[in-house]
Amino acid sequence: MPQCxxxxxxxxxxxxxxxxxxxxxxxxxxxxxxxxxxxxPEFGDLSTNLALTLTKLLKKSPMEIAAxxxxxxxxxxxxxxxxxxxxxxxxxxxxxPAYFQSLISQILKKGNQFGRGRTGExxxxxxxxxxxxxxxxxxxxHGRQAVLGDTVSGILxxxxxxxxxEYYFNDAGRQMRMLxxxxxxxxxxxxxxxxxLPEDGYQGDYITAIAQNVLDxxxxxxxxxxxxxxxxxxxxxxxxxxxxxxxxxxxxDQFTNEKSFYESGAIDDTLQKLRDNNLIYEFEKAxxxxxxxxxxxxxxxxxxxxxEPTYRLPDMAYHRNKMDRNYDLVIDIFGADHIDTYPxxxxxxDILGYDTEKVRVLIHQFVTLVRGGxxxxxxxxxxxYVTLDELTNEVGADVVRxxxxxxxxxxxxxFDLDLAKDHSDQNPVYYLHYAHARICNIIKxxxxxxxxxxxxxxPSLLSHSSEISLLKQMDVFPEVMELALNTLEPQTIANYLQxxxxxxxxxxxxxxxxxxxxxxxxxRLALISAVRIVLANxxxxxxxxxxxxx
RNA sequence: GCCCCGGUAGCUCAGCUGGAUAGAGCAACGGCCUUCUAAGCCGUAGGCCACAGGUUCGAAUCCUGUCCGGGGUACCA
Numbered sequence: 001m002p003q004c005x006x007x008x009x010x011x012x013x014x015x016x017x018x019x020x021x022x023x024x025x026x027x028x029x030x031x032x033x034x035x036x037x038x039x040x041p042e043f044g045d046l047s048t049n050l051a052l053t054l055t056k057l058l059k060k061s062p063m064e065i066a067a068x069x070x071x072x073x074x075x076x077x078x079x080x081x082x083x084x085x086x087x088x089x090x091x092x093x094x095x096x097p098a099y100f101q102s103l104i105s106q107i108l109k110k111g112n113q114f115g116r117g118r119t120g121e122x123x124x125x126x127x128x129x130x131x132x133x134x135x136x137x138x139x140x141x142h143g144r145q146a147v148l149g150d151t152v153s154g155i156l157x158x159x160x161x162x163x164x165x166e167y168y169f170n171d172a173g174r175q176m177r178m179l180x181x182x183x184x185x186x187x188x189x190x191x192x193x194x195x196x197l198p199e200d201g202y203q204g205d206y207i208t209a210i211a212q213n214v215l216d217x218x219x220x221x222x223x224x225x226x227x228x229x230x231x232x233x234x235x236x237x238x239x240x241x242x243x244x245x246x247x248x249x250x251x252x253d254q255f256t257n258e259k260s261f262y263e264s265g266a267i268d269d270t271l272q273k274l275r276d277n278n279l280i281y282e283f284e285k286a287x288x289x290x291x292x293x294x295x296x297x298x299x300x301x302x303x304x305x306x307x308e309p310t311y312r313l314p315d316m317a318y319h320r321n322k323m324d325r326n327y328d329l330v331i332d333i334f335g336a337d338h339i340d341t342y343p344x345x346x347x348x349x350d351i352l353g354y355d356t357e358k359v360r361v362l363i364h365q366f367v368t369l370v371r372g373g374x375x376x377x378x379x380x381x382x383x384x385y386v387t388l389d390e391l392t393n394e395v396g397a398d399v400v401r402x403x404x405x406x407x408x409x410x411x412x413x414x415f416d417l418d419l420a421k422d423h424s425d426q427n428p429v430y431y432l433h434y435a436h437a438r439i440c441n442i443i444k445x446x447x448x449x450x451x452x453x454x455x456x457x458x459p460s461l462l463s464h465s466s467e468i469s470l471l472k473q474m475d476v477f478p479e480v481m482e483l484a485l486n487t488l489e490p491q492t493i494a495n496y497l498q499x500x501x502x503x504x505x506x507x508x509x510x511x512x513x514x515x516x517x518x519x520x521x522x523x524r525l526a527l528i529s530a531v532r533i534v535l536a537n538x539x540x541x542x543x544x545x546x547x548x549x550x
Numbered sequence: 551g552c553c554c555c556g557g558u559a560g561c562u563c564a565g566c567u568g569g570a571u572a573g574a575g576c577a578a579c580g581g582c583c584u585u586c587u588a589a590g591c592c593g594u595a596g597g598c599c600a601c602a603g604g605u606u607c608g609a610a611u612c613c614u615g616u617c618c619g620g621g622g623u624a625c626c627a
Contacts, residue, residue, distance in 0.1 A: 034569090036569085038569090038570070039569090039570070039571080039572090040570065040571070043570075047569090047570085049568095049569060049608095052569075052608080055607060056607085061607095062607070086570075087570080088569090088607070088608075132627095133627075170627080173626095286625050287625095288625095297553085298552095298623080301624085302625095303625085304625035305625060306625075308625085310626080310627090311627050336620080336621045337621065337622070337627085339553085339554055339555085339621070339622055340621095340623065341622095341627085343553095363554080364555095365555060365556075365621075366621070406563085406564090407563065408563090408564080410556070411555080411556065411563075411564095412619085412620060413563095414562060416562080419562085419576085425589055426575080427589090428574090428575065431575090431589075433589085437587075438586080438587060441586065442587090444586090445587095446586075495564060495565085498564095498574075498575090499574090502574090506591070506592095508586085508591085509582090509590070510591085512585075512586065514586050515585095515586090550587075
């Protein structure tokens with residue numbers, strides 16, 4: 001087999017260098033050179049718009065400039081098989097098949113390390129997500145954030161970060177008080193008393209079940225206002241939430257309670273520090289944060305006239321706490337309904353001297369549930385919702401996870417329940433699974449015929465156009481992973497894997513792996529082993545399974 | 551009013567740090583299994599990339615404005 005050549009990224013690097021050298025000869029300097037694969041493969045494997053960008057500077061036509069550059073260009077002809085110029089002035093490079101063929105040994109050698117970045121090595125990250133107060137079961141609406149947060153965590157881990165998955169909640173406050181009162185009302189109703197739910201009480205059936213539980217374990221003689229009602233509800237519901245998340249393969253490392261910041265004095269301290277900065281004032285018995293002094297269009301209440309803080313103040317204290325824990329990266333994942341809260345938190349952090357560059361806030365748009373062609377309106381309080389558990393149980397964790405990350409978080413997501421359930425066979429996630437299972441099956445089939453994988457395959461036998469494009473697709477994997485890290489947008493990985501699977505399925509129909517042609521069989525076994533690795537790596541980052549048969 | 555996100559094929563959406571002929575899945579139509587899994591592959595059809603200006607050699611992509619949808623603009627979280 002040929003020597004392992006350059007590592008994929010180095011390909012671009014080399015060309016970059018060669019182009020810079022050529023420009024030097026022409027006595028031109030530029031800040032950066034763009035080198036991207038052209039849409040139309042007929043133009044080659046990598047193209048640069050360099051000549052187009054230099055027209056103004058050189059006052060020549062881009063075609064002329066491109067020709068000049070090409071004249072001065074010297075490249076490794078073992079790697080670059082062809083250089084062409086096409087209108088309006090692109091310079092195109094065709095990379096020799098040998099380069100792509102040598103990729104296989106790289107992938108096989110690196111295995112589940114292939115495509116891994118080192119950006120996060122020796123760094124820590126905190127990803128806060130879900131953070132729903134335990135007032136009811138998680139709904140499908142929470143699912144998007146849960147999966148998004150876990151997948152973003154996975155991307156960071158892939159690049160070496162030590163990630164803490166964190167859940168922030170509040171077991172004091174109005175919501176939880178209402179929860180306790182709702183349970184209490186159901187409790188007394190079960191004892192035959194004519195008591196109605198509080199006006200804003202929780203109406204779901206689970207409240208009745210919790211009341212029954214209280215009745216069973218604590219008897220009939222509880223008095224109104226006993227904290228047992230709220231406490232029991234919280235315990236039961238939190239247990240439910242954790243199990244819902246676990247069904248999706250999501251486990252938080254840390255649960256942080258807002259209450260702890262009252263107890264530690266962090267909230268008072270935060271307020272005091274802001275006060276020291278002259279950003280706090282009292283008005284109509286409430287305490288205000290003077291955000292207008294920071295360029296915002298209105299001031300915000302931090303402590304209500306009732307003496308109870310709004311969510312903003314504890315949020316600030318909480319974020320200080322996260323910053324104090326010295327993470328290299330702090331990620332908040334919020335739904336679009338929280339979009340207005342974080343700028344104030346960041347302002348506060350900024351004023352208090354924290355490096356807000358470390359904070360990244362990811363906002364995702366809402367999920368609209370569609371059932372029977374109609375939108376389903378949901379409300380936890382009214383007990384009108386589809387739980388995340390119901391969904392997971394019906395279509396499986398992989399489908400749920402994939403549905404939630406296959407689309408950009410910036411887009412509203414229509415989740416068609418009927419489609420997810422009834423047509424689950426045509427779900428795009430199965431397309432990926434199928435590719436993986438097919439590979440496993442071929443390998444198994446080969447083994448049954450005595451074809452053992454050997455390192456002495458000859459990669460130059462992989463010259464079919466389907467084989468080459470499959471190799472090219474794998475070549476790009478590390479770059480896609482890097483992009484995913486920079487943007488923290490999981491759908492780029494999903495899109496990539498779809499394309500990889502497409503290339504594989506195409507290869508599968510065009511080329512038979514196990515044949516009487518031993519050298520070709522061995523080369524193709526090496527090829528699909530590499531594909532399996534890349535597929536599996538991608539699936540693993542997304543938290544999806546890698547079935548060996550379907 | 552102001553702020554954020556979106557408006558791309560019949561439907562759901564990719565593509566958006568500017569590049570060459572705008573893509574996928576579903577739905578429609580037509581092909582491909584004596585051969586490693588047809589949960590697959592190939593083909594046909596389907597588009598003023600909301601609209602109008604602007605920047606640029608070049609705009610779905612960047613800027614401005616308008617329209618439409620969603621969210622926020624709470625002493626709810």
